Amino acid sequence: MGKHGTLGFFLGGVVGAAVGVVVGMMLAPRSGAESRAMAADAMNDAWDSAMDTYEQGSRAVADRFTNMRPQVDIATDELRAKVDAARERMEQVRSSLSSQVSSSSTQVASTVKDVADKVNTAIDGISAANTAEATSVSVEDVEHPAED
Numbered sequence: 001m002g003k004h005g006t007l008g009f010f011l012g013g014v015v016g017a018a019v020g021v022v023v024g025m026m027l028a029p030r031s032g033a034e035s036r037a038m039a040a041d042a043m044n045d046a047w048d049s050a051m052d053t054y055e056q057g058s059r060a061v062a063d064r065f066t067n068m069r070p071q072v073d074i075a076t077d078e079l080r081a082k083v084d085a086a087r088e089r090m091e092q093v094r095s096s097l098s099s100q101v102s103s104s105s106t107q108v109a110s111t112v113k114d115v116a117d118k119v120n121t122a123i124d125g126i127s128a129a130n131t132a133e134a135t136s137v138s139v140e141d142v143e144h145p146a147e148d
Contacts, residue, residue, distance in 0.1 A: 006057030010050050017046025 020042065 006054060006061075009057070010054050013046060013050040013053060017043060017050075020046075
């Protein structure tokens, strides 16, 4: 029985007892003092019954909560373990990516250096060839015959 069910049952018991007392007083062929005493006894009995019902409902809720707590603790522990495993996997991925990036940057730097060396070698070769051609070129001074 839920919290609202227990409260509804409690209120229903109190209202039912009150209605019973009023109807009993109206229909009873007793004196006023005797009727009032019986009404007080009936109200006390109804109140005791309602309190017993409320206490039983409270105990049932407390028992359910107590029984549910280990399950909640287990679920919390499982969730915590999954979060820890996910963090560990993320750290492994981060470490792996870091080493791959480092390796790739080293390879890129090496490749760039090799290309630069080849370009410099080619430029030196071209410069040497142009210098050789320039030194082999001779300038001849051709005199033009004077025109008389």
